[in-house]
Amino acid sequence: MAATQEEILEGLAEIVNEIAGIPTEDVEREKSFTDDLDVDSLSMVEVVVAAEERFDVKIPDDDVKNLKTVGDAVDYILKHQG
Amino acid sequence: MNATNRTVVVTGIGATTPLGGDATSTWEALLAGRSGVKPLEGERYEELPVRIAAPAAVDPAEVLPRPVARKLDRSAQFALIAAREAWSDAGFTGPAAEDDDSVGVCAERLGAVIASGIGGVTTLLDQYDVLKEKGVRRVSPHTVPMLMPNGPSANVGLEVNARAGVHTPVSACASGAEAIGYAVEMIRTGRADVVVAGGTEAAIHPLPIAAFANMMAMSKNNDDPEKASRPYDTARDGFVLGEGAGVVVLESAEHAARRGARVYCEVLGQGLSADSHHIAQPEPSGRGIATALRNLLESTDLKPNEVVHLNAHATSTPQGDVAEIKALRNVLGDDLDHIAISGTKSMTGHLLGGAGGVETVATVLALHHRTAPPTINVDSLDDDVDADIVRGEARPLPEGTIAAINNSFGFGGHNVVLAFRRD
Numbered sequence: 001m002a003a004t005q006e007e008i009l010e011g012l013a014e015i016v017n018e019i020a021g022i023p024t025e026d027v028e029r030e031k032s033f034t035d036d037l038d039v040d041s042l043s044m045v046e047v048v049v050a051a052e053e054r055f056d057v058k059i060p061d062d063d064v065k066n067l068k069t070v071g072d073a074v075d076y077i078l079k080h081q082g
Numbered sequence: 083m084n085a086t087n088r089t090v091v092v093t094g095i096g097a098t099t100p101l102g103g104d105a106t107s108t109w110e111a112l113l114a115g116r117s118g119v120k121p122l123e124g125e126r127y128e129e130l131p132v133r134i135a136a137p138a139a140v141d142p143a144e145v146l147p148r149p150v151a152r153k154l155d156r157s158a159q160f161a162l163i164a165a166r167e168a169w170s171d172a173g174f175t176g177p178a179a180e181d182d183d184s185v186g187v188c189a190e191r192l193g194a195v196i197a198s199g200i201g202g203v204t205t206l207l208d209q210y211d212v213l214k215e216k217g218v219r220r221v222s223p224h225t226v227p228m229l230m231p232n233g234p235s236a237n238v239g240l241e242v243n244a245r246a247g248v249h250t251p252v253s254a255c256a257s258g259a260e261a262i263g264y265a266v267e268m269i270r271t272g273r274a275d276v277v278v279a280g281g282t283e284a285a286i287h288p289l290p291i292a293a294f295a296n297m298m299a300m301s302k303n304n305d306d307p308e309k310a311s312r313p314y315d316t317a318r319d320g321f322v323l324g325e326g327a328g329v330v331v332l333e334s335a336e337h338a339a340r341r342g343a344r345v346y347c348e349v350l351g352q353g354l355s356a357d358s359h360h361i362a363q364p365e366p367s368g369r370g371i372a373t374a375l376r377n378l379l380e381s382t383d384l385k386p387n388e389v390v391h392l393n394a395h396a397t398s399t400p401q402g403d404v405a406e407i408k409a410l411r412n413v414l415g416d417d418l419d420h421i422a423i424s425g426t427k428s429m430t431g432h433l434l435g436g437a438g439g440v441e442t443v444a445t446v447l448a449l450h451h452r453t454a455p456p457t458i459n460v461d462s463l464d465d466d467v468d469a470d471i472v473r474g475e476a477r478p479l480p481e482g483t484i485a486a487i488n489n490s491f492g493f494g495g496h497n498v499v500l501a502f503r504r505d
Binding site: 021043 | 153223
């Protein structure tokens with residue numbers, strides 16, 4: 001069963017917490033991974049791989065660069081999840 | 083004083099070792115003659131001929147925040163912990179500033195030289211397991227920065243904001259000492275005023291242990307781990323692998339005086355040479371080691387009769403321990419008789435590239451406290467060891483101006499000797 005928008009946001013928050021140590025409540029739709037959440041380009045790859053596993057979605061490298069904010073990632077996963 | 087002849091001093095020390103999570107606890111354990119060697123538990127070690135090692139007393143992953151630790155190889159974790167301790171011990175309260183020296187040093191005048199013998203070997207091996215078991219996509223994007231041998235140096239450089247240069251000499255078990263020697267030259271030649279320098283290693287894993295064991299370099303005394311590392315003893319049968327890091331803050335004497343820093347001792351300099359004999363065997367007469375010692379005496383104002391203590395390489399291998407003593411006798415003659423020699427690997431195990439760092443910290447503290455730590459497990463001194471080994475218990479060192487030498491040698495035939503002196 002596909003995840004809801006809320007479930008995806010919650011899942012991403014847990015992933016970002018695990019990887020960057022940011023409290024889950026601070027992982028909000030408008031936050032930038034790089035500027036607000038201490039997720040550099042290498043850690044972003046980890047976030048993507050963890051999200052792919054969790055939400056059964058493929059996020060090609062070319063699409064990763066468009067995922068600037070948490071909201072971008074939530075919308076992408078919502079649209080592409082299996 | 084010109085820029086190529088500046089006096090270099092030690093103003094900070096830090097360590098995380100099999101004996102303790104910092105320099106103080108490590109020193110206390112050294113004085114107490116405690117062994118850090120333990121049995122290696124777990125299925126992955128069951129088939130190995132060597133099932134003992136000296137693991138770090140404090141797990142670095144418990145010291146560093148998880149988001150930091152997960153991006154660092156264990157060797158870089160050790161280096162960062164020891165460097166933070168040394169940095170703070172030197173009286174610095176934050177990273178170097180960009181343009182002024184409000185913190186005590188300007189970033190452009192600060193260097194970092196941290197070495198390891200093998201680099202991020204456990205990262206490499208663990209990620210290969212991930213590749214085989216979980217596939218390409220799961221290989222960590224942090225793998226390269228974690229496994230590169232300059233990773234610890236680069237991370238320490240980032241931590242303190244070092245911009246004068248960040249370097250990583252690699253010479254197997256001489257790496258840590260070579261790093262300190264390199265740092266001394268950076269200051270002496272005017273490239274930097276302050277350099278964070280040392281060695282680190284984290285190689286306790288079945289593959290390095292199998293490989294060293296197959297070279298017949300390691301002790302197989304699995305039944306009595308605390309007795310396994312026994313330099314100079316007739317029953318010695320190889321080294322015991324240890325892990326951890328030792329780091330010092332080196333500084334030009336002038337710079338240290340200007341900011342009112344506490345000075346542990348002076349670093350007189352280094353003597354270097356290469357055996358050019360065999361890729362892994364020590365040259366049995368100690369010819370290369372003797373050359374390094376002579377180079378040290380010729381390039382510094384160290385007088386042999388000032389030397390009261392020597393932290394020997396002494397890994398507990400049958401050949402190496404004796405070759406080192408032969409070289410010392412050859413170069414120092416009768417002066418060797420008043421030098422209290424300590425083989426601290428009897429307690430810490432052999433930290434490979436970390437050894438030169440940890441043993442420099444031990445040498446500096448020996449001068450500072452005027453006490454030579456013991457060499458444990460010398461129950462039956464080898465007849466070929468014609469020198470004054472500090473056996474069993476720590477020994478006081480004389481008052482007045484005293485000097486000490488720290489020896490480190492590495493596979494490949496690298497010889498590094500460092501000298502320190504205090505008033």
